[in-house]
Every structure is written in C-alpha cells, then in structure tokens.
Amino acid sequence: MAIKNNKFVLEFEKPVVELENKIAEMREYAMSTGLELEDDIKRLEKKAKQLRKEIYSNLTRWQRVQLARHPLRPYTLDYINKMCQYFEELHGDRRFADDPAIVAGLAKLDQYSVVIVGQQKGRDTKDKLYRNFGMPNPEGYRKALRVMELGAKFGKPIITLIDTPGAYPGIGAEERGQAEAIAYNLYAMSHMPVPIINVIIGEGASGGALGIGVGDRILMMENTWYSVISPEGCAAILWRDAAAAPTAAEAMKVTAEDLQKLDIIDEVIPEPEGGAHHNPDEAIATVKKVILKHLEELMQIPPQELVEQRIKKYEKMGAWTE
Amino acid sequence: MDWFKRKKETLKPTDKKEIPDGLWIKCENCGEIIYKKELEKKYYVCPKCDYHFRIGYDIYVSILFDEGTFEEFNQNIKSTDPLNFKDSKKYSDKYKATVKKTGINEAVITGVGRIEKHQVVMALMDFRFLGGSMGSVVGEKISRAIDKAMELKCPLIILSSSGGARMHEGILSLMQLAKTSAKLARLSQQGLPYISLLTNPTTGGTTASYAMLGDVHIAEPGALIGFAGPRVIKQTIGQDLPPGFQRSEFVQEHGFIDVIVHRHELKQRIAGILDFFAHKNNSRAESA
Numbered sequence: 265m266a267i268k269n270n271k272f273v274l275e276f277e278k279p280v281v282e283l284e285n286k287i288a289e290m291r292e293y294a295m296s297t298g299l300e301l302e303d304d305i306k307r308l309e310k311k312a313k314q315l316r317k318e319i320y321s322n323l324t325r326w327q328r329v330q331l332a333r334h335p336l337r338p339y340t341l342d343y344i345n346k347m348c349q350y351f352e353e354l355h356g357d358r359r360f361a362d363d364p365a366i367v368a369g370l371a372k373l374d375q376y377s378v379v380i381v382g383q384q385k386g387r388d389t390k391d392k393l394y395r396n397f398g399m400p401n402p403e404g405y406r407k408a409l410r411v412m413e414l415g416a417k418f419g420k421p422i423i424t425l426i427d428t429p430g431a432y433p434g435i436g437a438e439e440r441g442q443a444e445a446i447a448y449n450l451y452a453m454s455h456m457p458v459p460i461i462n463v464i465i466g467e468g469a470s471g472g473a474l475g476i477g478v479g480d481r482i483l484m485m486e487n488t489w490y491s492v493i494s495p496e497g498c499a500a501i502l503w504r505d506a507a508a509a510p511t512a513a514e515a516m517k518v519t520a521e522d523l524q525k526l527d528i529i530d531e532v533i534p535e536p537e538g539g540a541h542h543n544p545d546e547a548i549a550t551v552k553k554v555i556l557k558h559l560e561e562l563m564q565i566p567p568q569e570l571v572e573q574r575i576k577k578y579e580k581m582g583a584w585t586e
Numbered sequence: 587m588d589w590f591k592r593k594k595e596t597l598k599p600t601d602k603k604e605i606p607d608g609l610w611i612k613c614e615n616c617g618e619i620i621y622k623k624e625l626e627k628k629y630y631v632c633p634k635c636d637y638h639f640r641i642g643y644d645i646y647v648s649i650l651f652d653e654g655t656f657e658e659f660n661q662n663i664k665s666t667d668p669l670n671f672k673d674s675k676k677y678s679d680k681y682k683a684t685v686k687k688t689g690i691n692e693a694v695i696t697g698v699g700r701i702e703k704h705q706v707v708m709a710l711m712d713f714r715f716l717g718g719s720m721g722s723v724v725g726e727k728i729s730r731a732i733d734k735a736m737e738l739k740c741p742l743i744i745l746s747s748s749g750g751a752r753m754h755e756g757i758l759s760l761m762q763l764a765k766t767s768a769k770l771a772r773l774s775q776q777g778l779p780y781i782s783l784l785t786n787p788t789t790g791g792t793t794a795s796y797a798m799l800g801d802v803h804i805a806e807p808g809a810l811i812g813f814a815g816p817r818v819i820k821q822t823i824g825q826d827l828p829p830g831f832q833r834s835e836f837v838q839e840h841g842f843i844d845v846i847v848h849r850h851e852l853k854q855r856i857a858g859i860l861d862f863f864a865h866k867n868n869s870r871a872e873s874a
Binding site (some may be wrong): 431432433434435437438439440441442443444446447448450451452454455470471474475477478490491492493497498501502503515516517518522523526528574575578579581582583584585586 | 660664668672673674752756758763765767768771791795796798799814822827828832
C-alpha cells in the first residue's frame with residue numbers, strides 16, 4: 265500500500281488515511297531493516313479495517329456530497345471509455361456551437377448499440393476551464409437533444425450519465441435560452457420511443473441535471489446527490505449563509521438513499537468502500553452491470569407502452585393530500 | 587455644485603410588491619402617487635409610466651374571464667411536507683401561515699371558464715404564496731389542469747408568476763418540471779393549443795419547464811424572465827449585468843417570447859389567438 269497524498273483527503277477520512285499511511289511506513293521500515301513487525305502490522309490493519317467500516321457506513325449527507333464531488337472520482341468519459349467497446353463522440357448542436365461540458369455520441373455497450381450523453385468535468389485547471397466545470401450552456405442541452413433524437417430515430421436506447429454542479433448561470437446562457445433548452449429536453453425525452461436510463465454518477469444539481477435526466481429508469485450511485493438546488497444555494501437563500509450547506513443537505517434529503525425512500529429513483533448502485541474513486545474499475549464495472557440489467561428489461565417493452573409507462577411514472581411523482 | 591452630481595438611481599425593491607392598503611399608492615417605478623381606485627380601474631398599471639404592478643390570481647381572473655364564468659377545481663390539494671423540512675421555521679408551519687395570510691391554498695389556482703365565449707382551462711400562479719414556488723401540489727394541479735383540457739378538448743393557458751421550484755420539497759419539486767413537461771407533450775399530441783403567459787417574475791424551474799413550452803408565449807411588459815436569478819449570474823461572472831437584462835423586451839429580442847402584451851389589451855389579444863385556433867378552414871372537398 266503506497267503512502268497517500270493528503271491533498272485529496274477529506275476531513276472525515278483523515279483518521280483512516282493516517283493509520284493507513286502509518287502501516288505503509290512500518291512495512292517499508294520492516295523491509296529496509298529486516299525487523300519482524302508482521303504482528304504489529306496485522307493488528308493495525310485490523311484496526312484500519314474496522315475504522316473504515318465505522319466511518320464509511322455512517323456517512324452524513326454532507327459527507328456524501330463531498331464524495332460526489334471528490335476530485336479523483338471517475339467522470340463521464342472514464343465510464344464511457346471503460347464500459348464501451350466502441351465510442352464515437354459527436355460534436356455540436358447544429359445551431360450555435362459545441363459545448364465541451366456535455367459529451368454525446370454513439371457507443372457499443374456489450375451487445376447493445378446505444379447513444380450516450382453526459383456532463384463532463386475536467387481534471388486539471390486547464391481541463392476544468394475547457395469543460396466549464398461540467399456546467400453546460402444551452403448548446404450543450406441542444407447537442408444532447410440532437411444525439412438523443414438520433415437514438416430515438418434509429419431505435420437505439422439512450423444512456424445518460426449525470427454529473428453537474430448546475431446549468432451555467434451566465435449572460436450568454438440566458439441570451440441563448442438556458443431555460444428553453446432544458447424545458448424542451450424534458451418535453452422531448454418524455455416521449456422518445458426508446459428505453460432511456462439515467463445514472464447519477466456524481467452531482468445532480470437541479471435543472472442542469474434534469475435537462476438530460478428524464479427516463480424509464482433513474483439510478484443513483486451510492487455516494488451522489490440529486491436535488492432541486494445545491495446545498496450551498498439552498499443555504500444561501502433559506503439560511504442566508506452558504507456555510508450552512510451541511511444543514512441544508514440534511515434538510516433537503518439529497519442522497520441516493522433518500523431519493524429511493526421518496527420513490528424517485530429505481531435503484532441505488534453500490535460503490536467500493538470509501539467511494540468510487542477508491543476503486544474506479546470496480547465502480548464502473550458495477551454501473552455497467554446495473555445498466556445492462558435494466559436495459560435488458562426495458563428492451564422487452566414495446567415502444568408505445570414504454571412511453572405510456574414513462575409518463576405514468578412521472579405523473580405519480582410528488583406528495584400531496586386532498 | 588449639487589447639479590453636477592450624478593443622479594443615483596433609487597434602489598427598487600424586488601420583493602414584497604403587494605398592494606398596500608390605503609387610498610394612495612406610489613408607483614414603484616416612477617414614484618407617481620396614484621389614487622387607488624384609479625389604479626384598480628387601470629388593472630394596476632401605472633397611468634404615468636405603464637409600470638405593471640404585480641397582482642394576484644384573482645385580479646387576473648377578473649381581467650381575463652367573462653364575468654362569473656371561472657370555476658376553480660382541485661382547490662383542496664395540499665402539501666404534506668414530505669421531507670419534514672425545517673430551516674428557521676418548519677415548512678408545515680410556514681405553509682399554514684401562508685394559507686392564512688393570503689387566503690389562497692397554493693401557489694397555483696386552476697379552473698375552467700370562458701374568455702370571449704371560448705372555453706379554456708387556466709392555471710394561474712400567484713407570487714404571494716411562497717414566491718409562487720413550484721412544489722408537488724403546483725405540479726399536480728397543473729398536471730390535472732392539462733388532463734381537464736384534454737377531457738374538455740379545449741385550450742390551456744398557464745400564467746406564470748414564480749421564483750422557481752420550491753426548495754422545501756427538494757427533489758420532489760424538481761420532478762414537477764419533468765412531470766408537467768411530460769403532460770404538456772401529451773396535450774400537444776392531442777392537437778390542443780397551449781398559451782404560456784409570463785408575468786413578473788418567471789424564473790428558475792418554472793421557466794425551465796411549462797413557461798417555455800407554449801405554442802404561443804405572451805409576456806407582460808418589463809417582466810423578469812430567465813433561468814438563473816440576476817444575483818446568481820452577477821456573482822458567478824463578477825460583472826454588472828447589462829441594462830434591461832432578462833426583462834420581457836430583452837427576452838423577446840433574443841427569440842423566446844412571441845409577443846409582449848400590455849395588460850389593458852391582454853384579454854382581447856388572448857381572445858384573438860383563441861379565435862385563430864378555434865377557426866376551422868373549410869377543406870377544398872367541402873367547399874367544392
């Protein structure tokens with residue numbers, strides 16, 4: 265086990281990382297000096313295992329939000345590259361521009377040819393700026409629509425991977441109709457006659473997420489969040505203090521577990537211990553397996569019935585009494 | 587040298603634009619003092635500067651519908667506070683207090699009536715109720731209004747007056763965007779017209795769903811219409827916003843509003859559009 269860089273360690277993970285680093289140090293020491301430390305190391309490893317279990321099985325909502333935003337977490341293109349045998353990215357909305365905050369294209373997912381769209385975040389500063397931090401402009405939503413319509417036209421199922429801190433709030437975005445672009449996607453996705461599977465793989469911030477998030481199955485990874493506004497945004501408005509974000513995350517009930525209880529999502533996809541970034545290959549393989557399972561089910565349903573069921577699914581959403 | 591000083595524009599309050607009691611009312615835009623009775627007669631439009639005051643659903647009903655024809659339905663659908671939400675106050679308490687204070691049950695009122703004899707189903711949002719925010723009840727009432735329009739085979743009008751989705755219901759509020767949009771797609775497939783009427787303000791999730799999905803988009807002059815609020819945009823880009831940004835005229839210039847209609851002409855212009863959709867062109871076979 266290599267010593268971990270503390271740069272990307274979250275506050276609540278520190279005790280476990282410190283212990284893991286200590287074990288790694290002891291191993292190195294034992295190797296270089298030839299001292300017999302195996303018993304001590306075993307004891308510490310047992311302790312570390314227990315500590316990991318304690319910390320990661322009792323995550324607060326805010327801690328999950330932090331995991332969803334973890335800089336080492338796999339992003340959309342990581343999923344596409346690992347899951348698909350073939351991917352041809354298609355660029356541009358044929359109206360205005362190509363938005364790098366959304367990737368879209370043709371893919372092979374085992375035996376299925378599908379179209380995939382998803383928000384893409386960047387890793388380093390340059391890449392982050394290029395991807396606009398995963399915050400799409402209207403042309404991004406229109407590109408997504410174009411490629412999804414292409415899927416619908418040729419009977420290809422649609423997979424959307426959702427990971428965005430929100431639709432971009434800028435002057436140009438407003439001028440080019442951010443609201444209209446999102447609204448029209450909801451409208452169009454509601455009756456596309458092919459299976460649509462939405463997977464929240466990171467952040468699901470409001471309309472920016474929903475703009476590619478209407479479908480027959482809504483799946484969420486274990487350490488992701490999805491809500492009507494970001495915890496910071498909610499805190500700034502209702503608590504008049506963005507620092508109240510952890511409280512807002514609790515109040516809004518933003519996690520996968522919450523959304524399953526509220527009957528919004530269909531399945532929670534488990535992640536490796538500590539979050540998807542602890543073992544990206546395993547996380548991506550699990551996501552793929554779950555997508556394929558749902559795809560197989562949905563492929564059995566005739567297109568008209570599929571649309572009918574989808575509209576009924578959304579009709580039921582909400583809580584009211586009369 | 588006082589005359590040399592730049593005249594600073596007075597700060598305009600953006601919240602709490604309810605019409606205060608009293609005989610005289612000051613225009614929020616030009617400062618004109620207006621006799622309340624006169625303002626009422628002018629449908630709450632400033633006689634001097636044409637500023638459109640924010641008004642409640644009941645006044646719109648009286649402006650738009652043929653007298654006594656509007657019948658509300660589904661008025662008893664209420665929120666259940668599904669998240670048990672609490673900030674400084676409990677959402678359930680705030681909700682009850684709002685019902686009591688405003689005398690209305692939710693941020694949207696739905697019903698059926700006649701506009702120049704045309705039967706229409708209409709949903710009217712009301713900003714007085716928690717900023718016209720869209721939660722489960724708003725979504726459900728609009729969804730049922732769409733069903734009603736399909737049942738009666740008549741046009742639908744939705745008047746928006748809303749700051750966006752209701753945070754207190756979290757993800758459930760967000761899903762109302764998808765729900766209402768899906769239902770509008772169904773209405774459209776039935777060939778029934780839908781007019782979206784955008785008033786001050788129409789922002790956030792309301793704009794990103796039904797407000798932007800009309801066959802015809804009508805806005806009142808000077809209404810704030812957009813996705814993100816001006817404050818958020820200003821914070822994000824760290825610059826001042828251009829004058830008139832996100833107002834009806836700006837949004838029309840950029841191609842998202844069909845017509846801007848003065849409140850005094852609203853009924854007549856809507857009736858004209860309803861006439862257009864109701865009119866049947868004789869097919870050649872029939873006229874031959």
